[in-house]
Amino acid sequence: MTSRNVSRFWEWGKKIICVGRNYADHAKELNNVVPTEPVLFLKTPSAYLTEGSPILIPKYSNSVHHEIELGVVIGKGGTAILQSSAMQHVAGYALCLDMTARDVQDDCKSKGLPWTLAKAFNTSCPVSEFIPKERIPDPGNVKIWLKVNGQMRQNGCTSQMIFSIPFLISYISEIITLEEGDLILTGTPKGVSAVQVHDELHAGIDDVVSMTFKVGRL
């Protein structure tokens, strides 16, 4: 038994594993090919942000995009987890933002460089409160939405994911051992766009959870 409470997973310093291009409509809006295998990248724990503190646009970017995503919080670790038992490793969920310095990412892509500067900067992973798994009986069919200053920008459904949550847990755990407190970001639907200083981002999962973040600059 651990004395820590997974409902405050962002304080644990564990891994943030992100899946990219998991929605065909988003891959297409950025002129990316629709993948046949998951595209993975990482954020560091200093990317975590909870409500009440602002998202900070880094000095080196002029185009930071919002990406609303369903996050899966791991409750029981494992390596080479079978798809059939993958959901037993889930403690719950969180609504997450994969804030992305798109101009930097485009530059990295053109030079064949890794995406760390674009994806892993401090405050690049705002998260909602923890949602126990019982509150989302079918995580493969929930609506995730995001408004900027009251205007709907992203309004997708996790049923549009190319790779399901059990598949992702199994696939990732073959490569990277999953631990209690890790977070998997499952990709974003279409509608990503640049945010500006003083913007207000308001997002939700069906009627399960909502969260609000303001945007600032370093």
Ligand SMILES: CC(=O)CC(=O)C(=O)O
């Ligand atoms: C092109 C991307 O930034 C991929 C990504 O993060 C996604 O959610 O899709």
Ligand SMILES: [Mg+2]
């Ligand atoms: Mg993303």
